[in-house]
Amino acid sequence: METKDILKNLGHLCQVDIDAVASYEQAIDNVTDANIKQKLEHFKNDHERHITEISKHIRTHGGQPPEYKPGMKGFVLKGFTAIRSAAGTEAALNAMKSNEYTTNKHYSEAMNWDWPDEIMNVVKNNYDDEKHHLDYIESTLRDRPWETQPRP
Numbered sequence: 001m002e003t004k005d006i007l008k009n010l011g012h013l014c015q016v017d018i019d020a021v022a023s024y025e026q027a028i029d030n031v032t033d034a035n036i037k038q039k040l041e042h043f044k045n046d047h048e049r050h051i052t053e054i055s056k057h058i059r060t061h062g063g064q065p066p067e068y069k070p071g072m073k074g075f076v077l078k079g080f081t082a083i084r085s086a087a088g089t090e091a092a093l094n095a096m097k098s099n100e101y102t103t104n105k106h107y108s109e110a111m112n113w114d115w116p117d118e119i120m121n122v123v124k125n126n127y128d129d130e131k132h133h134l135d136y137i138e139s140t141l142r143d144r145p146w147e148t149q150p151r152p
């Protein structure tokens with residue numbers, strides 16, 4: 001892959017992770033179940049780590065990573081907007097399920113590209129995280145643990 005394509009494709013993946021962080025911030029605000037909230041915090045941290053690692057590789061190849069500030073509310077990619085109107089744990093999880101489909105799709109496509117080895121490792125590790133995020137959200141929506149806990 002040529003350097004200009006490495007930079008373009010890494011910039012795109014970085015933006016996917018930035019949008020994921022912004023959507024997790026809003027989801028976490030809407031979730032009342034403490035265990036689920038903690039899990040979503042962990043997933044948000046995974047996405048922040050992805051941003052840091054991808055940004056490092058963008059700089060190594062002479063590029064400038066997309067701007068990211070914690071607390072950013074804007075969504076650049078389509079598919080991340082449903083969370084704005086999601087109230088309550090189930091609605092927030094449903095919105096994040098659709099967001100994680102999007103991140104998984106982008107990373108799954110990126111697995112087929114001809115990256116340099118060190119970047120391929122990053123893409124693969126990040127994709128493993130994404131699969132885990134989606135698995136957790138889907139199984140939690142099936143098991144509905146918030147229904148079996150006493151209301152505050």
Ligand SMILES: [Fe+2]
Pocket residue numbers: 020043047100103129130133134
């Ligand atoms: Fe994710």
